[in-house]
Amino acid sequence: MSQSLSDLRPSLSDIEKAAESIATAVLRTPTLPAQILSQIFGAEIFVKYDNMQITNAFKERGALNKLLSLTQEQKDAGVIAMSAGNHAQAVALHATRLGIPSTIVMPEFTPFVKVAATKAYGATVILEGETVAEAGIAAMRMAEESGATFVHPYDDPYVIAGQGTVALEMLADVPNLDCLVVPIGGGGLISGMATAAKAINADIEIIGVETELYPTMYNELNNLELPCGGQSLAEGIAVKKAGRLPALIASDLVSDIILVTEGQIEQAINAYATHLKTMAEGAGAAGLAAVIAKPERFKGKRVGLVLCGGNIDPRLLSSIIVRQLGRKQQIVGLRITIPDRPGILGEISTVIGDLGGNVLEVDHHRTFLNVPVKGASIDITIETRDAEHAREIIRGIEAKGHAVAHLNAPQE
Structure with missing residues (x-):
């Protein structure tokens, strides 16, 4: 008898086991008060710096937890993943470290710097498809033909459990947070964090963030069909279809999803660079963009933001900073x-x-x-x-x- 989707949901115990499994290979990043941001927005803001990971993004947590779950036979057969960025590098890094052959299928438009970085971590890179979705179809076909294990970027219980370790660490550092503000792409991060956080503190509020161009989970939870598409600064969360398991978990545990504009994401990237002296990619800055979009929603609260990625092109960052100087005249x-x-x-x-x-x-x-x-x-x-x-x-x-x-x- 096959398992139902609900049966695949990871528990707090699964997330705690993931934390133990990945502890020696993934950095336990700090959660620190952001005093300047707190003064600006009238809230107590704490930032989780997961841009400090080796690949500068949280994706290592879920990727490694999935790789560690494989049998020796599966490891010998290798793994295949689809990604245009952070997931690709996470899988490549830890597969190579564990002696697992890895193949990453990336869309043909993927910037050379990301392709080069993924190859540098030891993966075989194949460019196929014009979009991430097309690359995903190709990767799943290759996995079926070769017998390799497909490592999904978000719709997998082991990946979700790995991402949930972010919340374990945040609540260990700052136990009395009122809410967590979490970027949503396919939903792996928010579903894992929500599972852990709600199990630890039932009263904590889980708030998701998506760009207005890609209201994917917003559509899922509100039974809407708002259009998804366009060029976004937050390409890491520019996903047209949420994962089935993350959507199921989010429907139970996420209280709100805030849609942010490209301008608000731009302001958030600039704020991280100028106020906190740290680099945030568009998806990584989305949580702060939500605070910028709706400051009254967070006023007086203890707010946890996840800076989940820092892989931004320095030229783009430079342009954003100069544009912000223009906004301020x-x-x-x-x-x-x-x-x-x-x-x-x-x-x-x-x-x-x-x-x-x-x-x-x-x-x-x-x-x-x-x-x-x-x-x-x-x-x-x-x-x-x-x-x-x-x-x-x-x-x-x-x-x-x-x-x-x-x-x-x-x-x-």
């Missing part, structure tokens, strides 16, 4: 129409300097048709203290008789 773009004669640029630069601004970049335009033939347009990027300081500089330039367009003015 600390970097401002101005387009100024001037007569094309000597000394004007020096005059404008003097105004900016006298008012305490700093010129970062200047670009002349003389061929724009909306500029008089004896005139010119210049784009100047300046560094300011804040929005009021930017307005003061604009008024100073206008007082010299020049028309100024504020290129990155805040949208009303």
Whole structure:
């Protein structure tokens, strides 16, 4: 008689066993108070730094627990996984360490840096399919044909139990948390954490977070069919179909799912970088994005956030930080129409300097048709203290008789 889906649900005991099994190979990461964030949002915020793992993401926990559950015969036959990122590296790292042959199927669009990192951990990488879903179909076909074990990234009781160890550690460090805010992709992390946390403290609230572009579990739990798709900063949780077992567990234990915008994820990544001096990928920052989206929901509470991954392209991080400076009007773009004669640029630069601004970049335009033939347009990027300081500089330039367009003015 086959097991029902409910029979596969891991228990607190399963998660505690997973914690013992992986203890020597997976870092027990700290859960620390985030004082600046607490002051900003009026809540006591604690951050679980699972971006400190060897592969910089929580996925090692579930992957290793699954690998340790295999028989020797299964280990000899090898494992196959599907992933475009963190799960791939987690399986590759620990399979190689345990002497298990591993093959990772990745979508053809996967960035070279992720492919190279997965190969460096000892896996054979096959690029197949345009999407993660297509890569998954290929991986399952290969597993069936070869006799290798397919290591699912989230819809597996051993994987879920491994991810649940995050909550064990958080509640050991901060026992009286009011809620855990957990990013949701396929649901492995939140279902494991919810199982552990609710067994330890029935009153703790489990809140999930998804990007508005991929409201996968939100659809599952609310019987909705909101569209899923698009380019998201949080590609780690950009999943179109939640796992069946995680959805079953979440339906019982998760009290709320908050949908966040791409802008809120961007702000959260920046906040981790500037306030906590740590790197968060989009999915890793989703918990903080939920607090940014609904600060009143968390005011006065003791909130546990899971920084579950830090694998972000440094160029993307740099762009996000600069864009955030623009939002705060600390970097401002101005387009100024001037007569094309000597000394004007020096005059404008003097105004900016006298008012305490700093010129970062200047670009002349003389061929724009909306500029008089004896005139010119210049784009100047300046560094300011804040929005009021930017307005003061604009008024100073206008007082010299020049028309100024504020290129990155805040949208009303």
